Amino acid sequence: MLIDRFGRSIEYLRLSVTDRCDLRCEYCLPKGFKGFEEPANWLTFDEIERVVAVFARLGTRRVRLTGGEPLLRRNLAELAGRLSRLEGLTDLSLTTNGTQLRKHAQALRQAGVSRINLSLDSLRRECVHEITGSDSLPKVLDGLTAAKEAGFSPIKINMVAMRGVNEQDIEAMTAFCIEHGFILRLIETMPMGNTGRAAQYLDLQPVLLRLCAQFDLVEQAKTLGGGPARYWSSRDGSFSLGMITPISQHFCATCNRVRLSVDGTLYMCLGQEEKLELRPLLRSGIDDAGLEQALRQAIELKPERHEFREQPQKLVRFMSMTGG
Template structure:
């Protein structure tokens, strides 16, 4: 389904009492950073809250959740996204936390889907609250959904997430496939937790048109514990798959792909491996991130470069914000290793992925 766009002026959102941002800039077709890399992909986190407690993301008791006033409002998010699309952003992915934990998420998605110039709108979800919204997601033009799923075993799901929601996640996957949505399953590979799920997840691609992407575990656990390093890196993951499927074939990776992609002859779906900790894809990185509280991150591993929400609430207009953003994009680190080493406090990362936005 082709996205149908309207101008921002035709959109209606509730008045949150914020000073309107005047979007009077000329659209730029190419947005480059200081390393000559194209920036055309925004990952926008709408909340830090989640209805799971995955051990690799946060402590069992949860986090110190942000107060509502600390979050960007939907109006601010829409205005910010409209500006970034005019500057050259072509794809927006909604993340969290879990996006559907935030009330009225579909209102924001409807408005974003109408932004003139946006080519792709998608989201990453754990699937617990998603199933009732799949039909409308399809109607507004969302063609692809990333579904977080670390195991196909209900007991291991409970052990990893600390919640008994496996059935709800599988119901969402069924709805997505029923509505002919592109489904990408995101699986974090964890020693001693779900290694036995690697092959069953690959086998899932034989009968289902899904892409299973295995992700190196990252140190964003939110508990302040030191990260011991990579046990299952992308090379070892591939070796494990190849032992069971020696016929697996490397296929061409899409431009800006973060995954190494593979196909097994006779399988409807595909397999991807994301070197999230090894950071082998930094040289072609086209992504920026905005956290729920409005912090712009040029890299998953940096400490944030500015707070867009604060600038907007101070009264900064679109032209000033555009100039500020361009300056920020011209300070991007060469790769994730440099970004991590230049963090303001210390190089070890102790945030939660829920507060970063994935």
């Protein structure tokens, strides 16, 4: 098992397959940004499979495919199929903005992806356009329909809540998710790069109290997936609300994950700089024993916690560079 210095078991890998995206969400990518990684520096499918196989042998059980927008990576279903067959992995999931989901949902489900998180910050078309820079809501909603038809379960809606931007849409999104059987997860903005710092931070603690009263929600003990969300549910259990609060109530003590970017950089923490460059090792002929040792040493670098509140100016890389 991969155990860090603070006794946390690292059993969750978030795997970015591209840093490109067809949207420009204001908290993630700057408008006009062109500094994407060259394709020659992307990990190949063979390299990804090899790294994930070593992680699985070391006790990692969950892998989430992310980006950028992961569905922009060609033949992603092929990679998903290869990963889903690796011994030791028990959960393969995907985070997407949904714009390409209609085309790929069936193939991904057949390849072994079982769960989907879909990013959607409003049900108002003009608000989505403002946030993403694209009139994408119709395609996203159609992608959600395709995901339901393909049999993904559960489907989680990730909504980044921003003061003065979409905070007035939270109740409508909650009602929408109740109606359609989706899990809603509200997320606080994080000060990653200039885009993240410019986003209008909204403390979700008062929002939670309001939603619990309006929709009669109670805190639930069980977790839904391997991520950081804390959950509340309706009394009959038909609806769940997750809260991801890295600022107002951080969850670093139970962090169980690391992130692998498209260029092979393994980040130990979303909010710190500790990392390991895997691509040079892979392309210089390191054997599996050496790779396993490198991963163990990297986990020793994992910090105790981020410093989003104490040092909001610290992190200069954008979210899309790290992987969602």
